[in-house]
Amino acid sequence: MAIKVVLAGDEALTREALTELLQLSGGIEVVAQTGWGDRVLGLLDDYQAELAVLDVRMPGMNGIEVAEHLHEERPGFPVVILSGYVRPGHLERAFKAGVRGILTKETSIRELSRVIRDVHAGGSHYPSELVAQLVAVGDNPLTAREVEILKAAEDGRPLSAIASQLHISPGTVRNHIHSAIYKLKVGNRISAVHAASRAGWI
Structure with a gap:
């Protein structure tokens, strides 16, 4: 029986090419594909899929958030992250979400097929260079609220707008941003957002 896979990524051309190549590799059936992360869980149910391949x-x-939701709802469900944009923070969150396969888009279709089979069978695959980066960067020092606020601040919106969106006071937003700036050893909010984004923490 072929492994039933849902494939999710924001580039239609890449999704379609991967679908064709995976089907040709034998033993893998891409039962559904989507460009939207928030549609993945529904497709897994609709098609009774056995594994998800997700772009970040x-x-x-995003793919890490999908993996986190899956980990809460279906602990142990096989997930492979495939992306050209994997940061140490993504790897840290992926570990915590139970993701057992991580590949960059530099990989070959043969390698991707092998990792899908291995992860489906209970194995794992983590690129050594990404693990080394994670060790070098260290754990995410930000709290969940600081991450939430920095993510809301990515587009440069004022504190009052962030406070309104998150249903907290502007003073609370300011305090969390100051805390994040201190932890990330940067000079201002914009630098904090950039530093957290580069690390993959937001």
């Missing part, structure tokens, strides 16, 4: 960058919900 997607609208609606």
Whole structure:
């Protein structure tokens, strides 16, 4: 029986090419694909899929967030992250979300097929260079609220707008931003957002 896979990524051309190549590799059936992260869980249910291949960058919900939701709802469900944009913070969150396979888009279709089979069978695959980066960067020093606020601040909106969005006071937003700036050893909010983004923490 072929492994039923849902494939999610924001680039239609890449999704379609991967679908064709995976099907040709034998033993793998891409039963559904989507460009929106928030549609993945529904597709897994609709098609009774056995594994998800997720890009990190997607609208609606990114691949790491999808993996985190899956980990809460279906602990142990096999997930492979495939992306050209894997940062140490992504790897840290992926570990915590139970992701057992991580590949960059530099990989070959043969390698991707092998990792899908291995992860489906209970194995794991983590690129050594990414693990080394994670060790070098260290754990995410930010609290969940600081991450939430920095993510809301990515587009440069004023404190009052962030406070309104998150239903907290502007003073609370300011305090969390100051805390994040101190922890990240940067000079201002913009630098804090950039530093957290580069590390993959937001």
